[in-house]
Amino acid sequence: MSLLQLQNLTKRFGGLVAVDDVSFEVPQGAIVGLIGPNGAGKTTVFNLITGNYRPDQGDILFEGRSIRKLPTHKIVALGIARTFQTIRLFPKMSVLENVLAGCHCRTHAGAVAAMLRLPFQKREEAAALAEAHAELAFTGIEHYADQVAENLSYGNQRLLEVARALASRPRFIILDEPAGGMNDFETAALIRIIRRIRERGITVLLIEHDMNLVMEACEHLVVLENGANIAEGTPAQIQADERVIEAYLGVEED
């Protein structure tokens, strides 16, 4: 069974059909790329998966269970984590605290436990800190732990979003243009990180404009154009697909 199944998803904004009857599946353990020209509806698909938007039609199944009506934080708790295309960190808080936000849904201490400093609260806090540091190390930004998030370079802010997402212990991670604003060197490091995420047993779905990254990192691609799913297959198949070349890849060769 696929980890994620999108079934005939449709999302309209007024008269605009941003996502038009899109269906595809993400197999367990895969790295899948979602590509397409600007405005094709890729980010909207992500926002539907994470519950930021509600679909007008269709359903979303995660591990066979419909998540269409769940609030975002519950979807995260089920094991879906995301990053944002337009970086959305907690800019005035430290890098470490940003990652601790991801640990939140795997911990429990509330206001009373905090005021009383109960033993379980202390243990939990120490464990969350260790985990946050480990995720910073995993993404290679542990040296910045005490810095304010907004002071990081663009590329490192993207990595911080990945670290925060991983801290929620997802089984499925969706990355919205993770290489946006990165230089070649940073992009190469990112590809390695994405592969290591998969080695941890986490399934990856990513949106990306950088064709090199997509072709190198993904084993399966889904192509959107004007909200519709126009092609699907391996990178080699997609590169050879007439319609895709016309709609998307062709543009680059002009």
Place this chain on the structure above:
Amino acid sequence: MKDYRPVVYAAFCVLLLLAPFFLNAYWVDVLNNVGLYAILGLSLNIILGHAGLFHMGHAAFYAMGAYTTAIINTTYQIPVLWLMPISGLVAGVLALVIARPIIHLRGDYLLIVTIGLVEITRIALVNNIFGITGGSNGIFGISRPEIFGFRIRRPEHFFFLIWGFAAVTVFLFHRLENSRFGRALNYLREDETAAEGSGINTAHYKLIAFVVGAVWAGMAGNIFAAKMTIIAPESFNFWESVILFMIVLLGGRGSIPGVILGAFLIAGLPELFRQFASARMLIFGAIMIAMMIFRTEGILPPRPRRYPAPASGGGEGAS
């Protein structure tokens, strides 16, 4: 640079503790009022400072606590201090009921609704709602608090009750700030979408922020009722909410020392300039405007939290 804040805080505490032995009753009472405002400011700080919710109706929760104490004490003669947790509870439960439908409102909309809340509360009290609030005359004859048979009645007695409670509040709220709960409030203040997307139930935390703030304001109301022995709706008007709002904004949103300083400046300083009574609000307004332009974070903005260094040997290969 050397950090001499601990020295400053210690000196402040010593001075404050000695104050009632040197000041006359009038000035001790001023300090008592400052203490009450500090407690209220700290409770509003949870909502406004940490969660970033523009709540300008805090006096309503203060009133609920004070009236709970006044009504139960004058009707059933239950000792006032026993009523402190009950006053907190009543304010907290009412906050839960009131906040639930309004917490999804943003910024200025929430501001307007909470202003409405404090006005509705005041008007309900004036109109002698349920026939138990005594209308615009309020309730009198509230008994003095007693601790182990000792009757608290003079200002210097109240000084230790009020500032003792303020100290407990600082202790507990400091812990609250430096916890998963405190961080969650900050996440939702900084970026609600990102917080929700990181797995934080933002609606829940907004609600709990309101409840914690209201419980504390309710308990402060209990002390106020005991101190005054008479309470009336006019003590809980809109202006009172504005003062609390200013204390948090001026002192520093999310900063405990900032809020306490704010309470001294806004509730204490005007007493020093009594003779300029007519000009003091003008000066005040000018200072507030200058602050909002030149020091938007308040006089003493919060310091970054500190965390223990990671255990060595940790690193690669999170799983």
